Amino acid sequence: MIIIGEKLNSSIPAMYEAMKQGDNEHITKITKAQIDAGADYIDVNTALFDDEIEKMRVTLDLILPLKPAGISVDSTNPNAIESALKRLDGTKTLINSISLQKSRLDGMLPLIREYRPGVVALPFDDTGSPKTAKDRVENADRLIDLLVKEGTGIENIYLDIVAETLGSEFESGREALTAAAVLREKYPALHLSCGLSNVSFGLPKRKYLNIAFLTAAITMGLDTAIMDITSPDMQMALKAALLVNGQDEYCVEYITAYRELFA
Numbered sequence: 001m002i003i004i005g006e007k008l009n010s011s012i013p014a015m016y017e018a019m020k021q022g023d024n025e026h027i028t029k030i031t032k033a034q035i036d037a038g039a040d041y042i043d044v045n046t047a048l049f050d051d052e053i054e055k056m057r058v059t060l061d062l063i064l065p066l067k068p069a070g071i072s073v074d075s076t077n078p079n080a081i082e083s084a085l086k087r088l089d090g091t092k093t094l095i096n097s098i099s100l101q102k103s104r105l106d107g108m109l110p111l112i113r114e115y116r117p118g119v120v121a122l123p124f125d126d127t128g129s130p131k132t133a134k135d136r137v138e139n140a141d142r143l144i145d146l147l148v149k150e151g152t153g154i155e156n157i158y159l160d161i162v163a164e165t166l167g168s169e170f171e172s173g174r175e176a177l178t179a180a181a182v183l184r185e186k187y188p189a190l191h192l193s194c195g196l197s198n199v200s201f202g203l204p205k206r207k208y209l210n211i212a213f214l215t216a217a218i219t220m221g222l223d224t225a226i227m228d229i230t231s232p233d234m235q236m237a238l239k240a241a242l243l244v245n246g247q248d249e250y251c252v253e254y255i256t257a258y259r260e261l262f263a
Helices: 013-021 024-036 052-066 078-087 102-115 133-149 172-186 196-200 206-219 232-244 249-261
Strands: 002-009 041-045 071-074 093-099 118-122 157-160 191-193 224-227
Touching (some): 002 191, 024 052, 041 052, 041 093, 093 102, 172 206, 196 206, 196 224, 206 232, 224 232, 232 249
Parallel strands (some): 002 041, 071 093, 157 191
């Protein structure tokens, strides 16, 4: 399972304040916690700032000495993405994200051609977010075909299954899971991803919804998640889901996680 740590995102109020105030101690602490918990990538989003590019530069300069395994550059601004890619030369990198929306394609495709990062791909088009599993799959087919023709190996595409809040559309989780199963069957080498906490946005006791969706999504073929890997409960939920899905021989990872976290 590939884990993208979600905590360095300016949409999180505490992180926004830390970035705004230059609270390097807090940013460093959160980054270290995600690295120590096993994050494969640290997602970095400074998009809520008017000086997004400068905030991105400052944040990257702060966290790169901590030697994260990889960085996910999270922005819709091609200039911010390009500035980060230049700074991340030699670091395992994802662009988060590209879609079928013309404005996004025009800005991101030249960067993908030049730098060849991994790509988080959202199956959106200019009509908006897909509502059904069928829409997700059809848009995904088009986006995968485009990226592969541009030279991106399918193993470097992280297709987002679009986990939207159940609070506004209670069937959206089922649609995302159905799409995941279809896409896993069609594209065995494709990574399937989601922003896990999106599914519970605006609802109480969000942890339980996140855990339920994570377990179901792994069963349907999810192999990547943007999530809070610093939470012991989420760490155990992840290990339990992998075990239930037959991805933890002899229960080694589950038992090891239990001993490290609770024993």
